[in-house]
Amino acid sequence: MENIRIQDDLYMFVNKETLDNLVIPDDRPVAGGFSELAEGVEKIMMNELDTMTASESYPNEHLERACRLYAIVKDADRKAKDGIAPALKNLAILDEIKTVEDFSRLYKTLVLKDIPTPINVDVDTDMKNTKQRLVYIQGAGVILPDASYYKPEMASQKAQLIGIWSNVAKAVMAKTDLSAEDQEKYVNDALAFDELLGGLVKTREEWSKYVEMYNPMDTAKVAEMLPNLALDTLLNDLFGSVPSTIVVTEPRYFASFATVLNADTLEIYKHWAYVTGLLKYCSFLSEELRDMGGMFMRAVMGVAKMQSIEKFAYNLVSSLYSEPVGIYYGEKYFGEEAKKDITEIVYQIIDTYRTRIRTNDILGEATKEKAILKLSTMGVKMGYPDKVRAVYDKMVFNPEDSLFDIMLTLKAVRVLDSYGKLNKPTEPENWAMPGHMVNACYDPFVNDITFPAAILQAPFYSLKQTRSENLGGIGGVIGHEISHAFDSNGAKCDENGNINDWWTEDDFKRFEAKVNQMIEQFDGIELPWGKVNGAFIVSENMADNGGMSVTLDIMSKTEGVSYQEYFCNWARVWCQKARPEYQQMLLAVDVHGPCLLRANMPPRNFSEWYSAFDVKETDQMYLSPEKRIVIW
Numbered sequence: 001m002e003n004i005r006i007q008d009d010l011y012m013f014v015n016k017e018t019l020d021n022l023v024i025p026d027d028r029p030v031a032g033g034f035s036e037l038a039e040g041v042e043k044i045m046m047n048e049l050d051t052m053t054a055s056e057s058y059p060n061e062h063l064e065r066a067c068r069l070y071a072i073v074k075d076a077d078r079k080a081k082d083g084i085a086p087a088l089k090n091l092a093i094l095d096e097i098k099t100v101e102d103f104s105r106l107y108k109t110l111v112l113k114d115i116p117t118p119i120n121v122d123v124d125t126d127m128k129n130t131k132q133r134l135v136y137i138q139g140a141g142v143i144l145p146d147a148s149y150y151k152p153e154m155a156s157q158k159a160q161l162i163g164i165w166s167n168v169a170k171a172v173m174a175k176t177d178l179s180a181e182d183q184e185k186y187v188n189d190a191l192a193f194d195e196l197l198g199g200l201v202k203t204r205e206e207w208s209k210y211v212e213m214y215n216p217m218d219t220a221k222v223a224e225m226l227p228n229l230a231l232d233t234l235l236n237d238l239f240g241s242v243p244s245t246i247v248v249t250e251p252r253y254f255a256s257f258a259t260v261l262n263a264d265t266l267e268i269y270k271h272w273a274y275v276t277g278l279l280k281y282c283s284f285l286s287e288e289l290r291d292m293g294g295m296f297m298r299a300v301m302g303v304a305k306m307q308s309i310e311k312f313a314y315n316l317v318s319s320l321y322s323e324p325v326g327i328y329y330g331e332k333y334f335g336e337e338a339k340k341d342i343t344e345i346v347y348q349i350i351d352t353y354r355t356r357i358r359t360n361d362i363l364g365e366a367t368k369e370k371a372i373l374k375l376s377t378m379g380v381k382m383g384y385p386d387k388v389r390a391v392y393d394k395m396v397f398n399p400e401d402s403l404f405d406i407m408l409t410l411k412a413v414r415v416l417d418s419y420g421k422l423n424k425p426t427e428p429e430n431w432a433m434p435g436h437m438v439n440a441c442y443d444p445f446v447n448d449i450t451f452p453a454a455i456l457q458a459p460f461y462s463l464k465q466t467r468s469e470n471l472g473g474i475g476g477v478i479g480h481e482i483s484h485a486f487d488s489n490g491a492k493c494d495e496n497g498n499i500n501d502w503w504t505e506d507d508f509k510r511f512e513a514k515v516n517q518m519i520e521q522f523d524g525i526e527l528p529w530g531k532v533n534g535a536f537i538v539s540e541n542m543a544d545n546g547g548m549s550v551t552l553d554i555m556s557k558t559e560g561v562s563y564q565e566y567f568c569n570w571a572r573v574w575c576q577k578a579r580p581e582y583q584q585m586l587l588a589v590d591v592h593g594p595c596l597l598r599a600n601m602p603p604r605n606f607s608e609w610y611s612a613f614d615v616k617e618t619d620q621m622y623l624s625p626e627k628r629i630v631i632w
């Protein structure tokens, strides 16, 4: 593949040299791009925690606890001494479940002990009144990465992965005190129960339609759907009272719940809970068990080696104490000057959207006014929060306990804190992502965007990069996130994040036509590791398209810019090398398209691309004008 021409393959032209020299580490499925930045942050923060620990000087009590836990997770000898015993002791509660009534009676204990159950109860924002909260129920996770693997067309992939999983499960079960016969039976029963779930729970594609989760029902009606559960008892235990409304996120699953959990399936449920629970716990037991327990997901992603104990410890601690770690990172490594500069870009992008929406031919006049209101009230969170939320004050543990028990303690703190918030107002000031995370998001139920400090670095953004490069990098991402306010999900939520159809039927028809065009643009594209599902990734592709159109608009109004720099940096941020197994999994579970398509597909819709590099009909990145889509 010598002499790649930019007009044929922007992504490879820009990234070939980097990709040629990029080596995917043994313990990772992917290298480059987002992943490289994340590794950089990881290295910096591991160093910081080591320094704090060595000098015994901690900036605050939260980071002190994080460091103490970091040391415990890194102590292989101590974990080896504890062995598998703490997990087996925890699982013993399953022996007390003799009837389905026992299950309801013990439900809260099961949750606090982190035992898998076929019904999960959460407290979350009421999507129709985002100032308050409601109780939500959802089903269980499946053994394979997604419920879509249980469809007939995935049968061969499924059989292969289930084979690997069974071997891993049997190896781990051999470490328990069960007889060889029981070990075998438990694993087979777990698979039988998983099969029940696989045909009923939602796929990622279904979950990606947020608004469809919202099915509020009278609790009495929900109780009728779940005849085998003592729902009132269960809710009373969790909340001290029975809430009048429950949101049923998975109607199909709960309509069939009586076939999932009943006197006949109780035993296979218990064995499923035992095996999947134990596999989940392995990370917090000895290093040998952590290695064994991780084998299945490593096989799914094509990863050869488990993470080093140090990296594992850091990643565990920095997710448990994510806000304190993120604030520390942000305060030390993210400058005020950069924050000011980026905030300016954000408001420039919001203003540009406002102007473009006024002249847009999808929305009618009344809808345009509401869209503009939504932009005007959009919250902007840049860098990291001012303070940690109160739950961190409760994240205390006994350092004498085993790591496994410490994890249970901390998990219980989180769960009880969340349940305790049922009748309290929501806190839209909370951040959806911590400062050290290399990512960004739009929250349709708050109507705000979050850009953690860790993504605000090169190649996305740097004070040392040109304005054109920053617009092609972070600018495109900011425009992407904002456009989620107007995608298939965002179109159903108003300026306060409430589900509220503010579009007319005609608006929506015109929008749907664009959505279908975008699905077509991607659907069925063949990649070496599989075929693209255009409908599954359409919202993200619409967002990339929006991000590009709004930043190109700003480019056209800025002096001294270079479109070549813009498009090259757009392609640079998507540079990534990934293992084929991992790519294959992403096609099934990730609402974002593959990186090389995210780099190469959007530019073809814009005239600036053609003029920047003199792209002609005979070039591979040419799209005839009638096929080009510009949405916002």
Ligand SMILES: [Zn+2]
Pocket: 480, 481, 484, 540, 543
């Ligand atoms: Zn997105």
